[in-house]
Amino acid sequence: xxxxxxxxxxxxxxxxxxxxxxxxxxxxxxxxxxxxxxxxxxxxxxxxxxxxxxxxxxxxxxxxxxxxxxxxxxxxxxxxxxxxxxxxxxxxxxxxxxxxxxxxxxxxxxxxxxxxxxxxxxxxxxxxxxxxxxxxxxxxxxxxxxxxxxxxxxxxxxxxxxxxxxxxxxxxxxxxxxxxxxxxxxxxxxxxxxxxxxxxxxxxxxxxxxxxxxxxxxxxxxxxxxxxxxxxxxxxxxxxxxxxxxxxxxxxxxxxxxxxxxxxxxxxxxxxxxxxxxxxxxxxxxxxxxxxxxxxxxxxxxxxxxxxxxxxxxxxxxxxxxxxxxxxxxx
Amino acid sequence: xxxxxxxxxxxxxxxxxxxxxxxxxxxxxxxxxxxxxxxxxxxxxxxxxxxxxxxxxxxxxxxxxxxxxxxxxxxxxxxxxxxxxxxxxxxxxxxxxxxxxxxxxxxxxxxxxxxxxxxxxxxxxxxxxxxxxxxxxxxxxxxxxxxxxxxxxxxxxxxxxxxxxxxxxxxxxxxxxxxxxxxxxxxxxxxxxxxxxxxxxxxxxxxxxxxxxxxxxxxxxxxxxxxxxxxxxxxxxxxxxxxxxxxxxxxxxxxxxxxxxxxxxxxxxxxxxxxxxxxxxxxxxxxxxxxxxxxxxxxxxxxxxxxxxxxxxxxxxxxxxxxxxxxxxxx
Numbered sequence: 001x002x003x004x005x006x007x008x009x010x011x012x013x014x015x016x017x018x019x020x021x022x023x024x025x026x027x028x029x030x031x032x033x034x035x036x037x038x039x040x041x042x043x044x045x046x047x048x049x050x051x052x053x054x055x056x057x058x059x060x061x062x063x064x065x066x067x068x069x070x071x072x073x074x075x076x077x078x079x080x081x082x083x084x085x086x087x088x089x090x091x092x093x094x095x096x097x098x099x100x101x102x103x104x105x106x107x108x109x110x111x112x113x114x115x116x117x118x119x120x121x122x123x124x125x126x127x128x129x130x131x132x133x134x135x136x137x138x139x140x141x142x143x144x145x146x147x148x149x150x151x152x153x154x155x156x157x158x159x160x161x162x163x164x165x166x167x168x169x170x171x172x173x174x175x176x177x178x179x180x181x182x183x184x185x186x187x188x189x190x191x192x193x194x195x196x197x198x199x200x201x202x203x204x205x206x207x208x209x210x211x212x213x214x215x216x217x218x219x220x221x222x223x224x225x226x227x228x229x230x231x232x233x234x235x236x237x238x239x240x241x242x243x244x245x246x247x248x249x250x251x252x253x254x255x256x257x258x259x260x261x262x263x264x265x266x267x268x269x270x271x272x273x274x275x276x277x278x279x280x281x282x283x284x285x286x287x288x289x290x291x292x293x294x295x296x297x298x299x300x301x302x303x304x305x306x307x308x309x310x311x312x313x314x315x316x317x318x319x320x321x322x323x324x325x326x327x328x329x330x331x
Numbered sequence: 332x333x334x335x336x337x338x339x340x341x342x343x344x345x346x347x348x349x350x351x352x353x354x355x356x357x358x359x360x361x362x363x364x365x366x367x368x369x370x371x372x373x374x375x376x377x378x379x380x381x382x383x384x385x386x387x388x389x390x391x392x393x394x395x396x397x398x399x400x401x402x403x404x405x406x407x408x409x410x411x412x413x414x415x416x417x418x419x420x421x422x423x424x425x426x427x428x429x430x431x432x433x434x435x436x437x438x439x440x441x442x443x444x445x446x447x448x449x450x451x452x453x454x455x456x457x458x459x460x461x462x463x464x465x466x467x468x469x470x471x472x473x474x475x476x477x478x479x480x481x482x483x484x485x486x487x488x489x490x491x492x493x494x495x496x497x498x499x500x501x502x503x504x505x506x507x508x509x510x511x512x513x514x515x516x517x518x519x520x521x522x523x524x525x526x527x528x529x530x531x532x533x534x535x536x537x538x539x540x541x542x543x544x545x546x547x548x549x550x551x552x553x554x555x556x557x558x559x560x561x562x563x564x565x566x567x568x569x570x571x572x573x574x575x576x577x578x579x580x581x582x583x584x585x586x587x588x589x590x591x592x593x594x595x596x597x598x599x600x601x602x603x604x605x606x607x608x609x610x611x612x613x614x615x616x617x618x619x620x621x622x623x624x625x626x627x628x629x630x631x632x633x634x635x636x637x638x639x640x641x642x643x644x645x646x647x648x649x650x651x652x653x654x655x656x657x658x659x660x661x662x
């Protein structure tokens with residue numbers, strides 16, 4: 001890092017901390033800009049995130065279902081896995097995922113590194129194995145050179161693969177939304193409708209769950225508190241992790257950051273529009289029927305949570321070698 | 332374009348033309364850098380190229396099978412289409428595709444714009460229709476604004492969609508390979524083995540088909556001239572376009588540019604390594620059995636044809652609106 005870059009980083013960081021202090025009485029806090037501790041590891045992780053060779057088919061990468069051109073999700077109700085299998089649950093966005101208390105809808109992975117290993121070996125998703133994924137990456141000279149630079153060893157392991165992917169994902173934060181500008185003191189950053197929507201959002205109790213820098217990701221909650229949530233989904237929620245019946249239909253509260261980009265909504269992806277999502281949340285979680293004006297203003301507020309998207313050049317992946325195991329999409 | 336950018340472009344262009352003249356007696360000619368006539372249209376086309384909403388599933392984009400992280404191809408024997416259908420033929424690279432005399436292996440599209448409309452509506456590929464694709468794009472305000480800027484109308488048509496994609500694809504050239512540096516007069520750009528490989532390449536007749544700036548793409552040739560090419564592929568070749576039996580098993584000669592990235596090889600993708608591809612070409616097309624030394628040197632030469640990859644930020648796609656037709660991957 002050059003002195004100039006360091007100085008700019010310090011200024012950005014100081015401004016972010018100042019904004020955090022200025023807005024300390026609000027339930028939603030600003031997102032600080034990414035702090036990149038190990039740039040070489042982030043670059044390696046970025047390549048791996050985009051590399052479909054981590055899947056058995058050679059066709060599905062992390063970016064397939066957490067598409068960084070589309071707000072870090074696939075905008076499908078449930079995702080498409082190996083062999084066009086229909087996934088059991090809606091892909092959560094990877095944007096700001098580092099701010100979640102745990103990963104996956106049921107929180108079964110404690111952090112991003114643990115999460116990253118899941119889909120690679122899930123037969124319904126990327127359908128590879130950790131052994132095969134390591135064999136593939138270790139057979140690609142360009143990757144081995146990069147592992148050597150990052151880890152001081154040419155030994156490729158699944159832990160180093162997932163650590164690198166997680167390091168990249170930690171950079172995928174979206175600061176500087178209009179709402180964050182308003183939190184930092186710029187009264188002109190929001191329209192009167194948007195400010196009114198935020199007031200409705202707070203007054204009706206939404207921040208009980210949607211709080212913190214990510215406006216979510218801080219707790220698990222039952223879907224259907226006041227009235228049952230009707231769904232065709234077979235997902236059982238956090239009971240799968242805790243074994244406690246009290247956690248049935250309990251899911252991690254999703255972030256509201258960039259929510260205008262991360263449709264369709266809920267763990268089952270059953271709702272296509274923000275207006276419908278606000279309506280359902282009001283009824284089943286809060287026992288509140290939003291008036292059309294309230295609904296429109298909350299939706300307007302939610303659209304102010306779209307921040308600066310991560311910006312980087314499309315990665316170019318090192319070519320396979322003659323000894324790289326070949327993808328087997330059709331057998 | 333600023334004066335400075337214009338000046339740089341002129342210098343680059345002049346150098347390229349000088350290189351062309353210096354190397355005019357060689358069968359492979361340098362690739363000139365991209366000339367961008369309409370930057371706004373290129374930007375629009377880039378977004379569309381990456382947009383999976385042009386497919387019925389919302390999952391497959393142009394970039395899925397012509398992956399610009401992977402040399403403009405998918406590195407699969409044949410591609411994966413809607414519903415995980417197994418494609419009939421190997422995806423040709425989109426890199427330098429503007430230099431081809433026609434598009435598709437059988438040349439059934441006269442240019443990139445005509446090509447771009449094919450996969451969108453092909454039931455085995457993106458499985459949308461031109462009507463649906465237009466409905467989707469026309470429902471997305473961010474796209475309509477961009478069409479308005481580029482075409483001076485808010486009327487989205489399939490012709491404007493494919494014209495934009497083609498404008499982007501025309502920028503996907505890969506100049507400045509080590510071989511091009513050598514053509515331009517830098518004697519140190521190639522090793523003695525690589526120069527020897529180029530000599531073998533010329534002496535054994537490869538440039539009869541692999542010639543011009545793309546080292547291919549200038550003609551259709553029968554696969555299996557000297558001895559039959561054994562394949563499990565049902566692709567019939569150019570006879571499908573011309574109706575002439577003489578064109579059975581005749582395919583467009585693929586470019587050799589970036590060939591180290593565009594494995595597996597041939598229209599059926601049956602060959603994984605460059606060494607095997609050179610061996611097969613020698614036997615079935617030229618009646619020549621390359622010695623191991625010859626093979627290794629030709630492969631070394633072929634690896635010098637990797638040029639500068641197009642570099643650009645991963646595009647961010649405008650979000651769907653409440654009225655956007657939703658993807659239907661599973662029905």
